Amino acid sequence: MATPQTGKKPSFSERRPVLAVLIIELLLLLAVFAAGAVATVKQLDYTSPVLMSFTPMAVVLIIYLTLRRRWAETGFRSLRTIPVQHAKYYIPLLLVLGTIALKGFAELTLAKVIFFIFFTLLVAFVEETVYRGLIFKTLLRKSAMAAVVTSSILFSITHMLNALSGQSMADTLLQLIYALLLGAVLALLMLKNGNIIPLILFHFIHNLIQFLSDDLQDTNTLPYDLFLLIVLGVHCVWLIYSARKEKRISADAGAAGLEVTH
Incomplete structure (x- = not known):
């Protein structure tokens, strides 16, 4: 059925948002x-699985967003679209x-380093475009809560794959x-500003620091980890x-406007 506003037939993600999200997540997990x-x-x-799966994903995403002209809709907008007063919300990052x-x-x-x-730019682009772009925007048609909660849970579940590489259950x-x-x-932050660029930049720098960090030093990182959880909470x-x-x-x-018109 075509929508009366545009005369266009609704896309599959518009008609079946939940099913569309499940398909996206299953395809990503299957590829990895x-x-x-x-x-x-x-x-x-150890970087090979990500390179082999995320490289074709990045190509597919670029082609899809270009052909469907959905870059802006997915959040790829100028940083100037973010209100100056909203800059403070990125400080905790x-x-x-x-x-x-x-x-x-x-x-x-x-x-x-190169x-x-x-590697980290590839991961940041794919994961943010999938989770805070496609999945988030698709579920936003249901509700803001559904978009935030579901995209966050699926993002977390994807990181369970690290358990398969010998990582301890506690870690x-x-x-x-x-x-x-x-x-x-x-x-x-995507809900507040609708701009995915700062999220990709943060994700990129976050992962880059982690991959270039000194993993060989025998130090207890639990205090740092707990502090990060508190900051994010x-x-x-x-x-x-x-x-x-x-x-x-x-x-x-809006209520005040209605009173004025009456």
């Missing part, structure tokens, strides 16, 4: 699992980056909680409070 199996059999480097950088960096070579710049659980809170923060509460406040102000303004 298949690439992981190939990498295991051929005993490839800088605190997160500063905290994970405290562990220091490993001995680096130019080739290693490789991980490409995996901590990472799942961290990914859930981080996903919620990024989704709430408080950030979530702040963003939720701000969203509800703006909604209440908007509703009051």
